Amino acid sequence: RRSSDLLADQGCEWKEEVVPLNEWHEGKCELRKTAVFGQVPRFTDGDFILFQSNAILRYLGRKHDLYGKNDKEAALIDMVNDGVEDLRMKYLRFFFHEWETGKEKYLEELPNQLRPFERLVSQNPSGFLMGSNISFADYSLLDLLQNHLIVAPDCLKDFPHLQAYKDKMEARPKLKAYLESEAHKNRPIHPTRKV
Amino acid sequence: TLFRSDRLIQRAAGHSHPQFHTPHSAARTSGTSQDTMAAQYTITYFPVRGRTEYIRYLLADQGCEWKEEVVPLNEWHEGKCELRKTAVFGQVPRFTDGDFILFQSNAILRYLGRKHDLYGKNDKEAALIDMVNDGVEDLRMKYLRFFFHEWETGKEKYLEELPNQLRPFERLVSQNPSGFLMGSNISFADYSLLDLLQNHLIVAPDCLKDFPHLQAYKDKMEARPKLKAYLESEAHKNRPIHPTRKV
Secondary structure: OHHHHHHHHOOOOOOOOOOOHHHHHOOOOHHHHHOOOOOOOEEEEOOEEEEOHHHHHHHHHHHOOOOOOOHHHHHHHHHHHHHHHHHHHHHHHHHHHOOOOOHHHHHHHHHHHHHHHHHHHHHOOOOOOOOOOOOHHHHHHHHHHHHHHHHOOOOOOOOHHHHHHHHHHHOOHHHHHHHOOHHHHOOOOOOOOOO | OOOOHHHHHHHHOOOOOOOOOOOOHHHOOOOOOHHHHHOOEEEEEOOOOOOOHHHHHHHHHOOOOEEEEEOOHHHHHOOOOHHHHHOOOOOOOEEEEOOEEEEOHHHHHHHHHHHOOOOOOOHHHHHHHHHHHHHHHHHHHHHHHHHHHOOOOOHHHHHHHHHHHHHHHHHHHHHOOOOOOOOOOOOHHHHHHHHHHHHHHHHOOOOOOOOHHHHHHHHHHHOOHHHHHHHOOHHHHOOOOOOOOOO
16 A cells, blocks of 8 residues: 555556455465565566565655655655654554454553654654655554554644654545545455544 | 753662673774764663674774774663653663764665665665665574573474574575675675574574585685684674573
8 A cells, every 4th residue: 555655656656466365375476486485566667677665665666756855854754754664563463363352551541652753753854754855654653553553543643743654645636636536445354444 | 952961870880791892903993984983982872782783794894993882781770860861762872973873773784785885786776785784683682582482391392493584594595696685785784684693593593404505605704804803702702692591
């Protein structure tokens, strides 16, 4: 989803290839054998084939000037993106593997996990997560915040900068149009669970 | 500044680890660029290899010097380290290049990758290097979880699954004419993979028996003169994988 948000916001078009989950798990997908680490997503740019979601984000970041204005900004963007990814990994583990057993603990710990991002956004004059302009890390953080709000609708109540950040991101015209599209709305967070 | 290094020195004064030292003399810069020679690198971390030893491999192999700041584990866990409150995500390692401060081990690797021409020759190579580094990192996460949290309970399952986890890297190295993990020259991802392979060999000494390309790759990397000198240094040999367990 992060790549889709980025592409939409940058005015790009893209095709979707859907991998049916049952076919994947039953070993019926050739891609599972040929993918470099046996995983999806796969991204192609013409003949160029790429795997690993953050490698895809970084590739698009370089292509669309979403990687800071110099090497130091780029490093700081890498740093915060890796922080977003660390929290995403915790979220995915909880959401897909510990939904019943881990919910209380996860929600109790969540403010401590969100606080660094509140601090980063509040300290950045541009209002983005890092750097003087929007970066690929912003699309990743937006997605992470949206997912958490579904699980815990009041999780941003003590984080006004993150709330404002989310609103500002979602108001960007092309991104807004994508978020309101059927394509986005019909793509669930969980394959079966109604969240 | 975010961090009061003088306070750390005072706290660490009672420990046997030196607070500041420059690495083995074989790693001295020679004929490197002005930019590299002017660099003042510092690594701040616990006294273990963890998420920093492959950064040291990169620096040593590239002929860089750096300083070490040791964070005593007990002080960290007791909440006595100021750095824990000021670090962007409350974690180490921290890396500095003069006034520039950076956290997150892979952000540090990528920063050094850009600085030392270890990030491929164009954007597509860079993306592929990112891709394989993320694959190395995925396996490292599994390894760290097993090694630090499931050492007794998870060993059999981990070792059973290990060949499947190593196979993609065997395939990548075997398919790359340069002999490196990805691209036409060495990249930051190679230092990360080397560290990962070494750690696995300690846990499972025969884990490369069916992966001749990875074995050759490891040998080739470890034979690089400056890296070899670092690997033979006291600084490296005295830095354990686990703070207490003899592995």
